[in-house]
Amino acid sequence: MLGRMTTDTPARLLQLLSLLQTPREWPGGELADRLGVSRRTVRRDIDRLRELGYPVEASKGADGGYRLVAGKAMPPLLLDDEEAVAIAVGLRAGAGHAVAGVDEASVRALAKLEQVLPARLRHRVATLQAATTPLTMGDGASIAPETLTVMASAVAGRERLRFVYRAADGSETRRQAEPYRLVSTGRRWYLVAYDLDREDWRTFRVDRVSEPFATGARFAPREMPTGSAAEYLRRSIQRQQETYGFAVAFAGTAAEVAARLPGWLGTPVEEEGGGGGWCVVRGETGDPVEWLAVRLVMAGHEFVVREPAELVACVRELGGRLSRAGGA
Amino acid sequence: MLGRMTTDTPARLLQLLSLLQTPREWPGGELADRLGVSRRTVRRDIDRLRELGYPVEASKGADGGYRLVAGKAMPPLLLDDEEAVAIAVGLRAGAGHAVAGVDEASVRALAKLEQVLPARLRHRVATLQAATTPLTMGDGASIAPETLTVMASAVAGRERLRFVYRAADGSETRRQAEPYRLVSTGRRWYLVAYDLDREDWRTFRVDRVSEPFATGARFAPREMPTGSAAEYLRRSIQRQQETYGFAVAFAGTAAEVAARLPGWLGTPVEEEGGGGGWCVVRGETGDPVEWLAVRLVMAGHEFVVREPAELVACVRELGGRLSRAGGA
């Protein structure tokens, strides 16, 4: 009877969870060794994890073992340093141009992760981030991930926010606001907040915000003005959003083209009564036209832009530049 | 004295950790309420977390509170459903074309996450993944994230792997192998494994692998052949890798061009004694030339490709296609 070792139960459970998250099978004996407890205790711990809702699967028989499988709820993720860095970099890279719907959660996750990311890993993230900078947009309206995470934290923590806002005419003003929600539509981000100086609700374009920081001050949430908050958000943002429709004809059958086209762009439809082997893709987007043009040309099919005029102009310009680059 | 509530200590600690990961401050009283224990116990729990290495910071004074800050080690990440989905989607999007160094960890993290991702979230990930498919490569050498995660799990779990391999000439063969390591260089992924049929070590290009699955069978790791494993890997992959050098002249000063060019492409240098306002970028990459061409044209400066010939041809082709798309 050697008595209990120094490590206490909760720590051991966490360690066990960490071990089980490695994608392999762990025999009870090995776990007992690693955790420094008896085999019986390991069985009890595993029972406990199961009761907590983390489904541990066991294979019986010789070289059986335990392994954590998918269950009803997300168990706590136990990441090593490199994995944490990889996730941070991945999320930051995607923060600017993700899909509608994921991106808010993505920013929340990033904020959560960066809140607890050890200092020694931060510079690694920053370095890699710099190396992986994606192609900058035509209008340079890129958003620093830091800006988003600071804002997300402020929203979640109900803290007042100070920042500099650059209006459409280029003039900059200092603002102080109570951030209410961070939303993204297409590729644009908006902060809905109560502007304390203007004493009214405002919607800010995040790409025009700089130097945001959360003052420690907490605030009690206000009522949104016009009835439903969701409705207000929708209208408030729609007013600011600049989307445009486009129509492009591709050479090829609808099936051929669809196979090479990113799904979110739109679905190609065969042109009625048109000349054989052409189909048309119509859609709407808020992306810069350069971005769209690149997507279209990478599909590998001949195509003709029908609208808008801006896209036609952009396609011509890029085409000319590329042709000249080829020394034609 | 109401006695102890039903929840046991480890569960409570996990719940506490989860609450503290919300980016806000929690007063002790509120935590006590939520956890259903006395305030004193909350203090003790927080002490415990600190001893475990998770630094909980406390603000004293009125409306102070607790909050989890960055410490020495990564605490377990407690994600809600949406955050988990966002991370999965982000990592999968980045899996194909991440930066050297991060990507292996990135795949490990993805494998870890998908191992425990609740079933009801999986289809959401798949749906979003389909929507966010990036521009497909010219040569179609894209890799399904599933392939990578299956392989990563097999490597970590020392499980045998079966898959179909498409050789360079297009012929397909079934393989059975003991996966040793998954490495990525530039944008290419390689699986280093012991081929059980050929009875020798092989390096497989992952983009030529299909239908991989891990048979349950475990194997004992073999010795790598030529001395240092790292050395073998390096040479084995170098043999397969096809990189090429490129040289591109840009109109503009080095500073101007550098500002618009992704950093990993290379650093522009002013041409000696050349005509004013041109600079040259030289680099080496394994990317498909289409990808490179897009990066170059998005920089927004006039440019001329000097080498390689493939890039010149590609630039001409894309330029022609775009010009025709503009109806020129």
Next chain:
DNA sequence: ATAACTAGGACGGGATCTGTCCTAATGCCT
């Protein structure tokens, strides 16, 4: 100054945890 919070010591009773037995059932390998 007052209020509200964190920080932590002392104490006792009850719950809990652990190791050591034990038996049963399952699957793999020879």
Next chain:
DNA sequence: AGGCATTAGGACAGATCCCGTCCTAGTTAT
């Protein structure tokens, strides 16, 4: 078919730990 290693779980006793209830001290914003 038989043997072996594994998971699964009951019973028990003793040491340990945990929790709530007191208490005091220190800090900060109002």
